[in-house]
Amino acid sequence: MSTIRVDAKVVMLGKESVGKTSLVERYVHHRFLVGPYQNTIGAAFVAKPIQLGEKVVTLGIWDTAGSERYEAMSRIYYRGARAAIVCYDLTDSSSFQRARFWVKELQNCEEVIEQVLYVLYHILKWETLKVGFFLSSVNNGPRLHTILFVALQQCKIYLCGTKNDLITADRSLRQIDYHDAQDFAEEIGAQYFETSSKTGNNVDELFHKVAEDYNNAAFQFMSEESGVDLGQKKDSYFYSCCHNN
Numbered sequence: 001m002s003t004i005r006v007d008a009k010v011v012m013l014g015k016e017s018v019g020k021t022s023l024v025e026r027y028v029h030h031r032f033l034v035g036p037y038q039n040t041i042g043a044a045f046v047a048k049p050i051q052l053g054e055k056v057v058t059l060g061i062w063d064t065a066g067s068e069r070y071e072a073m074s075r076i077y078y079r080g081a082r083a084a085i086v087c088y089d090l091t092d093s094s095s096f097q098r099a100r101f102w103v104k105e106l107q108n109c110e111e112v113i114e115q116v117l118y119v120l121y122h123i124l125k126w127e128t129l130k131v132g133f134f135l136s137s138v139n140n141g142p143r144l145h146t147i148l149f150v151a152l153q154q155c156k157i158y159l160c161g162t163k164n165d166l167i168t169a170d171r172s173l174r175q176i177d178y179h180d181a182q183d184f185a186e187e188i189g190a191q192y193f194e195t196s197s198k199t200g201n202n203v204d205e206l207f208h209k210v211a212e213d214y215n216n217a218a219f220q221f222m223s224e225e226s227g228v229d230l231g232q233k234k235d236s237y238f239y240s241c242c243h244n245n
């Protein structure tokens with residue numbers, strides 16, 4: 001019986017209707033759904049394996065609901081995420097304000113967790129040195145130490161301006177200047193992408209970068225068993241979707 005293993009949790013955040021679900025649909029199913037817009041309720045999940053050279057990294061992508069009604073729920077989904085794709089609609093300046101809100105949320109959450117883990121990390125590091133490495137087989141000290149080291153890795157933020165096909169068709173529709181968005185991304189240490197789920201422009205590049213960054217991070221120190229098993233595998237991925245009809 002095979003199982004799905006998720007290596008990195010990724011969360012999609014942003015105002016409603018900015019195109020989060022469409023980004024995931026384009027990336028996972030290579031399609032753009034036309035027809036009436038259906039808002040996400042709660043969140044939807046999909047696991048997607050990505051080949052990086054000889055290695056496969058499986059992203060567990062949480063597509064959250066953008067509606068403010070579900071704001072508290074979305075906070076639950078970004079906990080423990082290694083990457084957050086914060087989306088805004090290039091043709092809607094209010095969605096950029098909402099993106100700023102989510103970035104602040106992520107930064108606040110990171111700060112608290114980081115402070116707690118930082119203290120634990122140093123206590124444990126000192127204890128581990130004191131007790132000696134040979135005790136690793138009996139007291140799990142170095143393994144805990146490694147887990148905390150990994151937990152200290154920050155959630156990387158990717159700022160994503162969506163629907164760039166609309167801008168290509170009519171430049172006057174752009175409401176957020178490219179350089180302003182780029183400056184904001186730099187200020188928060190994020191990668192910046194402008195994508196179109198309609199044409200597929202930059203979508204693969206965005207998720208590939210997320211997987212690549214994960215792969216290049218200190219995660220390589222984790223042992224093979226560190227992934228999270230998600231139960232029986234039916235296909236290369238599954239997608240539990242909650243949409244309003």
Ligand SMILES: Nc1nc2c(ncn2[C@@H]2O[C@H](COP(=O)(O)OP(=O)(O)OP(=O)(O)O)[C@@H](O)[C@H]2O)c(=O)[nH]1
Pocket residue numbers: 014015016017018019020021022023033034036037038039040041064065066067162163164165166195196197198199
């Ligand atoms: N032209 C164009 N339209 C897009 C694009 N991405 C999404 N849309 C449209 O924008 C609307 C909202 O897209 P969704 O992907 O459902 O947005 P969402 O952010 O998941 O919305 P919530 O589930 O409410 O949070 C739909 O009508 C999509 O067809 C794009 O790249 N180009």
